[in-house]
Amino acid sequence: MDGTVLDSEHMYHKIIKEICDKFNKKYTNDLEIKMYGETDRAICLTIVKELKLPISAAEFELQLEHLAQNLLPSAPIQIGAERLLTHLHDCKIPMALATNSTEQAVRLHATARPKLFGMFHHKVSVTDPEVAKGKPNPDIYLVAASRFRDKPKPIQCLVFEDSAIGVTAANEAGMQVVMIPDPRLDREQTRQATLVLRSLLDFKPELFGLPPFDAIPTRKSRID
Incomplete structure (x- = not known):
C-alpha cells in the first residue's frame, strides 16, 4: 500500500x-x-x-x-498505480492488498479513496488475526493468496513491492515480485526481485502472462 x-x-x-x-x-x-x-x-x-x-x-x-x-x-496515488489497477480489474484479474500497515491505516485510505481500494478482492493487513508475523515473513502474502476464490499456488501470484523487506516476504512466500524501489535504496537491496522498474508506468503485463494494456476487456466492470 x-x-x-x-x-x-x-x-x-x-x-x-x-x-x-x-x-x-x-x-x-x-x-x-x-x-x-x-x-x-x-x-x-x-x-x-x-x-x-x-x-x-x-x-x-x-x-x-x-x-x-x-x-x-x-497521500497522492503513485505514478502508474491507478492505470495498472484499473486495467487488471477491468480484465478480471483478481487482486489483493497485502500490507505491513495496520487495518486502521487501510480503512483510512480506503475511506479516502473508495473507488481505488474497491478494486481489490480483499485486503490483508499486519494486524489481521491470521497473520502471525509481518513482512519480511511471508505470512501476509500467503494469507492474501489463500483468500482468492481459486486458491492459487504461490508461484501463480505476482507481487508489487517498493521495499527490500517486502521483496524478502514475497520470495519467502514463493511468489514472483516486481520491485519499484525508492531511488535512494542501494542496488544490492533490489537484487532479489524478479524484475526492477523505475515506475509502474514501465510495467508490461504481458511479461507475466497478463493481458497487455491495449487489450480490450470482455466486459468492463463498474466500481461505485
Whole structure:
C-alpha cells in the first residue's frame, strides 16, 4: 500500500522526523531507509532505542498514529498505480492488498479513496488475526493468496513491492515480485526481485502472462 499504491511512504517518515525533532533527535536518512517497509511497531521500537528517546515505543506509536490519521489520507496515488489497477480489474484479474500497515491505516485510505481500494478482492493487513508475523515473513502474502476464490499456488501470484523487506516476504512466500524501489535504496537491496522498474508506468503485463494494456476487456466492470 504505502510506497507502491500510494506515495505515502515519504509522508509517513516525515511525520516520524517531526516527532523526533520534538526531542531534538535526528532521524537520519540512513535510519529512514532502514525502516522502509517495516511494521509500525518495529519502527517505533527501533527509533526509540537507537535515538534514545525519552518516551516508550508505545507512546511513540500513539503519537505516530494520531498524526498519520490526519495527514496520510491526502497521500497522492503513485505514478502508474491507478492505470495498472484499473486495467487488471477491468480484465478480471483478481487482486489483493497485502500490507505491513495496520487495518486502521487501510480503512483510512480506503475511506479516502473508495473507488481505488474497491478494486481489490480483499485486503490483508499486519494486524489481521491470521497473520502471525509481518513482512519480511511471508505470512501476509500467503494469507492474501489463500483468500482468492481459486486458491492459487504461490508461484501463480505476482507481487508489487517498493521495499527490500517486502521483496524478502514475497520470495519467502514463493511468489514472483516486481520491485519499484525508492531511488535512494542501494542496488544490492533490489537484487532479489524478479524484475526492477523505475515506475509502474514501465510495467508490461504481458511479461507475466497478463493481458497487455491495449487489450480490450470482455466486459468492463463498474466500481461505485
